[in-house]
Amino acid sequence: MKKILLFVLAILFTTADAQEIQMYFPHFKGKTYNFVIFRGSDAKVVIKDTIPQDGKFTLKIPKEYAPYTGMSRWLITGTQEGGGLDMLIPGHDFSVKCTSAKPDNDNIIYTDNVEIPELNLFYKKQSEIFARHDAMLQATKAFTSKDKNYSVYEQEYRNQLKAYERLQDELKKKNDYASKFLPIVNLTQGIGTKIYQSEEEKARNAADYITNELDWEVLYTSGHWSGVITSWVDIHTLVLNNPKKFAADFSEINKKITDPDKYTDLVKRIAFAVNKSGEDRFLAEIAPIVAGSGKVTSYDGLLAAYVSGTQGNIAPDLTLSPDGKMILKSSNFSGKEYRKTLLIFYKSDCGSCIELLRELSVKYEQLKSAGVRIISFSADEDETVFKNKTKDFLWKDFYTDLKGLKGINFKNYGVVGTPTLFLIDRSGKIELRTATLREIEDQLK
Structure with a gap:
């Protein structure tokens, strides 16, 4: 079982104007630093x-973010050795x-802080459980039942x-x-609320907890927003592989996040993770939920995938000329000669695209015989690169x-x-x- 790195915790007292952390690190005098707080996908450098x-110096949470509850990061910059603290x-x-040149959990002194010992105790309990668990698991594998x-x-x-x-119950009660x-x-360490051996059981447990x-x-303020959302998408696309279940789980999450900014950040991260996995059918399942939520005001960039080019909708018309005057309507993609159209977006130097185009050349005649027209659009920005790649294409619409x-x-x-x-389709x-x-x-088929 992977060990969890200890995080330094701290408690802030709310003031009328801003939250403040009084710092005293004499051995670090003259060094530059950044102070960061977390809001969804953003790590905001506020100082x-x-x-x-x-x-002696003071870290202040800006008024627009106060009162702030969440993780922060104080980072020494401009030095090879670096250093700093993660603080709750x-x-x-x-x-x-801390008057030591080498700060650690034993020589850093916190005033008005009660959560450090609490969390450290939880970490210690968990580490001990994992150590004994792993030892006993290995023993049951090393010896037979006759031992x-x-x-x-x-x-x-x-x-x-x-x-x-029992530890999980303690956390819930706290x-x-x-x-x-x-x-x-x-x-983030691949550990759920129960200990399982099979990857599918681990995945189901993690997905259930997240949902x-x-x-x-x-x-949102943990510093793990993007990582956990990506893990949730990967669990569904790589392990559970059930788009309907993915949509059902997302529907539950959809009810919990009412703030438009946070919701937009969420669905943007999901779109990025799904796009990276190449499993766009999962995005198609939740697109109606996202579009119907009323929480996203502008569908641009990654968010465009929820309203444009989604499965089950009419395909947008294609602009075939740089001046925008030559338009091919989606209802005419197949024409009279074909029954379906395969529309491909690629880039000549994209590794996955190179493999796809090679595979497509091998199977071109098979697709043509099946009544499939191929139209390709390149993301190339260099005309020479585009022409060098397309000269070997077997299809004429590129x-x-x-x-x-x-x-x-x-x-x-x-x-x-x-x-x-x-x-x-036609x-x-x-x-x-x-x-x-x-x-x-x-x-x-």
């Missing part, structure tokens, strides 16, 4: 300054003092599973920021406007990464959005 010669800020002023001590190993193994469940933060850190128990307000991912067709289809493929409706030719072939 850049230099430690004075007496080592639950809304109170506090002070930190005289096997029953002892097996019983102790079960004891540690129960001990971990119900403060620190107790909610620990499970978030655990998620039903995770405190999204705590996650285009670029040399504007990269900012091109009109990429925007209209909500394409933010390559390769992205669309299978479109009426112009999108049957499938994906990143692989294999899924296109499966759809054609």
Whole structure:
């Protein structure tokens, strides 16, 4: 079981104007530093300054973010050795003092702080449980059931599973920021609320916790917002592989986040993670929920994938000429000669695209015989690169406007990464959005 790194915690006292942390680090005088707080995907640098010669300085939470409850990071900059502290800020002023040249949990003194020992105790309990669990697990694997001590190993193994469940109960009863933060850190380490051996059981447990128990307000200021959301998407796309379940879980999460800014950040991170996985069918399942939420005001960039080029909708028309005058309507993609259209967005130097185009050349005649027309759009911004790549294409419909991912067709289809493929029927409706030719072939069967 992976060990969890200890985080330094601190308590701030709320003032009328701002929250303050009084710092005293005399051995770091003259060094520059950044002070960072977390809000969803953003790590906001709210202070850049230099430690004075007496080592005393104040970290202030700006008024627009106060009162702030969440994680922060004080980082020494401009030196090779670096250094700094991660600090939990639950809304109170506090002070930190360290007269040592090598700060650690034993020589840093916190005033008006009660959560450090609490969280450290939880970390210690968890580490001890994991150590005993791993030892007993190895023992049950190393010895057969005939060994005289096997029953002892097996019983102790079960004891540690129960001990971990009791620890989770303690965290739920405590119900403060620190107790909610620990499970978030655990998620980033691949650890859920129960100890399982199979990857699928681990995935289901983590997905269930994220959907039903995770405190999204705590996650938003934890510094792990993007990581946990990406993990949730990966669990669904790589392990559970059930788009309907993904949509059902998202529907529950959708109810919990009412703030438009936080919700927009959430669905943007989901779109990024799904696009990276190449499993666009998952995004198609939640697109109606996102579009119907009323919480997203502008669908641009990554967010365009929820309203443009989604499975089940009519495909946008294609702009074929750089001047925008030559338009091919989606209802005419297939024409009279074909029954479906395979629309491909690629970039010549994209590794996955190179493999896709090679595979497409091999299977071109097979697709043509199946009545599939191929139209490709390149994100190339260099005309020479575009021409060198397309000279070997077996299909005749290939285009670029040399504007990269900012091109009109990429925007209209909500394409933010390559390769992205669309299978479109004769009426112009999108049957499938994906990143692989294999899924296109499966759809054609």
